[in-house]
Amino acid sequence: MTVLRESPWYREILEEGLQQGLQQGLQQGLQQGLQQGLQQGLQQGLRQGVVRLLQERFGTANGQMEAIGxxxxxxxxxxxxxxxxxxxxxxxxxxAFLDRLRSLA
Incomplete structure (x- = not known):
């Protein structure tokens, strides 16, 4: 077994396997990171949309909008x-909106 581990072919195969594993891990990590980023961006955009819409409709003070945010x-x-x-x-x-929002907490 020691002789096999010392052979250049064994090392080459091992190195290729490690590189493939690293590439696959990196690709999966990038995909997951991208999906998480998109999800978080969607959530943040919806939150901002709610706050902006309420601000336009009811002209509320910034302090109240921060609390809603x-x-x-x-x-x-x-x-x-x-x-x-x-x-x-x-x-x-x-x-009425605040009652609904607070009922979710």
């Missing part, structure tokens, strides 16, 4: 964030 940060589900964006467009009042 913090509440939205706790939400990771993009479908729920999309629902909240629609709700921000349809809600009768800011208080």
């Amino acid at each position: 913090r509440d939205l940060e706790a939400i990771r589900d993009p479908d729920l964030l999309q629902d909240l964006l629609v709700e921000a467009a349809r809600t009768e009042s800011l208080d």
Whole structure:
């Protein structure tokens, strides 16, 4: 076995295997990182959309919008964030939206 490990072919095969493993690991890591980045970007865009829409509709103060933004940060589900964006467009009042948002916490 020692003779085999010392042979140039063994080392070459081992090195190729290590390189392939590193390349595959790097590729998988990049894909996962890209997917996570896209997901986080989508979530952040939806959160900003909700805040901006509420600001335009109700002209609320920045302090109140920051509080809403913090509440939205706790939400990771993009479908729920999309629902909240629609709700921000349809809600009768800011208080009604806040009640809905706080009921999710």
